[in-house]
Structure formats: structure tokens, C-alpha cells
Amino acid sequence: MxxxxxxxxxxxxxxxxxxxxxxxxxxxxxxxxxxVPGDERLRAxxxxxxxxxxxxFCGIADEEAAEMVSSYREYYSERGIxxxxxxxxxxxxLKRLKDAGITVAMATSKPEEYAVQIAEHFGIAGYFDFxxxxxxxxxxxxxSEVIEYVLASCRAKDRSTVIMVGDRRYDIEGxxxxxxxxxxxxxxxxxxxxxESAGPDYIAATPEEIGExxxxxxx
Numbered sequence: 001m002x003x004x005x006x007x008x009x010x011x012x013x014x015x016x017x018x019x020x021x022x023x024x025x026x027x028x029x030x031x032x033x034x035x036v037p038g039d040e041r042l043r044a045x046x047x048x049x050x051x052x053x054x055x056x057f058c059g060i061a062d063e064e065a066a067e068m069v070s071s072y073r074e075y076y077s078e079r080g081i082x083x084x085x086x087x088x089x090x091x092x093x094l095k096r097l098k099d100a101g102i103t104v105a106m107a108t109s110k111p112e113e114y115a116v117q118i119a120e121h122f123g124i125a126g127y128f129d130f131x132x133x134x135x136x137x138x139x140x141x142x143x144s145e146v147i148e149y150v151l152a153s154c155r156a157k158d159r160s161t162v163i164m165v166g167d168r169r170y171d172i173e174g175x176x177x178x179x180x181x182x183x184x185x186x187x188x189x190x191x192x193x194x195x196e197s198a199g200p201d202y203i204a205a206t207p208e209e210i211g212e213x214x215x216x217x218x219x
Contacts, residue, residue: 003181003214005156006097007147009166010108010115010133011046012188014090015122020080021046027075028068034058046189047168049109049134049141066138081114086122087187089207094127096211105130107150107164107174109141130154143174151178163201165210172198183210 011017022042029036045053050072055065097104104127108115112133119125132150134141140149147164156162164175167188172195175182183202184195195203204210 002161003102003163004158004161005103005105005151005154005163006214007105007107007150007162007164007175007180009047009164009168009171009188010106010110010118012167012190013087013165013171013185014106014124015084015086015118016188017084017118018043018046018189020076020083023083024072024076024080028054028071029058031071032064032068043189047109047166048170051138051141069138076114081118082121084118084122086124087207091124091127093207093211094124096215098127100215102214103129103154103156105150105154106132107143107146108133109143109146109170110134111136143170144177147174147178147180163214167195169194169198172200175200183213185210 008014011021022039022045025042025045026036044057050069051065054068055062094104106115106128110133112131113136115133116131119128119131130150130153132146132153134146140146151162159179163181163183164171165183165185166172167185168190172182172184182200183204184200186192186203186205202213204213
């Protein structure tokens with residue numbers, strides 16, 4: 001089996017973005033007069049679409065959840081976006097995939113505008129053939145929608161040669177819906193239990209293991 005295209009999630013897979021995301025959520029909750037829970041509960045916001053997460057977490061309607069997202073972005077666009085770091089081992093992984101002739105793309109539920117800005121800020125944009133994400137107006141936030149958009153943009157027609165790599169069940173479920181193979185990573189924000197319940201084809205503990213696994217499969 002040879003994977004010609006690798007799709008990578010951003011938050012919890014390429015970068016450790018938790019501090020900035022949780023800071024934005026705290027800001028939004030405080031601004032709207034809501035109780036702010038501890039970091040363990042705020043971690044739930046890392047990965048899934050924000051509007052749905054605010055709606056379900058706070059028990060509010062879609063309209064108020066959209067207002068919460070707007071408040072979150074007041075903080076995130078100025079500070080939170082850079083309260084972030086590239087995981088150790090990710091840059092060597094990206095280089096290894098590119099050196100192997102693999103098409104490397106980002107598929108994130110984060111707004112594409114932010115994803116591009118983050119990749120450029122950390123000097124990793126050049127490793128990606130395409131960076132795809134959600135739209136700022138709330139469209140294309142579901143992982144399967146992002147994946148379909150990225151596949152079309154990369155002209156990846158043979159889905160048997162594509163694999164999605166991510167740290168949350170949303171990545172694995174989105175890959176399955178799109179008919180792709182998937183690889184769950186344990187160093188991000190999803191637990192082994194969460195990932196295994198979603199049923200990925202592979203699991204890796206580190207970026208190094210991702211490279212070893214995908215290059216071994218490619219041989």
C-alpha cells in the first residue's frame with residue numbers, strides 16, 4: 001500500500017495550540033457572564049468546530065453560540081493564535097514526507113485564514129502543498145467537509161492512496177465518512193480511548209512514529 005497524499009490536522013497534531021484556544025474560550029465565557037471551568041474541561045474545545053462546542057458546552061442556541069465565537073476571535077486573532085508551538089518532531093516529519101514525494105496537505109476545522117497565518121508564522125507553510133480549513137462565516141467546519149474540500153483542491157482522486165492524520169475522533173470519523181484511511185496520534189488532545197473508539201487504521205505515539213509507519217507502508 002502506498003499513500004500518495006497525507007492530510008494532517010493542525011491543532012493537537014502539528015501544533016500544541018491549547019493555551020491560545022483555551023485562553024480565547026475563557027475570554028468569551030467571561031465576556032458573556034458565564035462560569036469558567038478548569039483547563040481539563042476547556043480542553044474539549046480543542047479540535048471540534050467552535051460554534052457547536054460552545055452550543056453544547058454552554059447549553060445555548062446557535063445564535064448565541066455564534067456570538068460566543070465572535071468574542072473568542074477578539075482574543076484569538078490578537079493573542080491566542082501565537083500562544084502556540086510546533087510539536088517537537090513535526091518539522092522532521094514534514095520534511096521526510098516531502099522527501100518521499102508525498103503530497104502533504106493540512107485539513108483543519110480552524111478557519112483557513114488562521115491556519116495559513118500559523119503555518120507562515122512558524123515557518124512551516126512551505127512543507128504543505130495545500131492548507132485547507134473552515135470559512136470565517138461558519139461554513140465548512142465539519143471535518144468531513146474540510147476533507148472533501150482539501151481532496152478536491154489537491155485533485156486526489158484515488159482515495160485508497162490518501163490517509164488522514166489527527167488527534168481527535170473527529171479526524172478519524174471525518175476520514176471514514178470520506179472513505180479514507182486514518183491514523184490517530186497520542187501526543188495531542190485526544191486520549192487513546194477516544195481514538196480507539198473511533199477506529200483508526202493506525203495509531204502513533206510521536207511524530208517520529210508517524211514517519212516510520214507511513215514510510216514503512218510506502219515501501
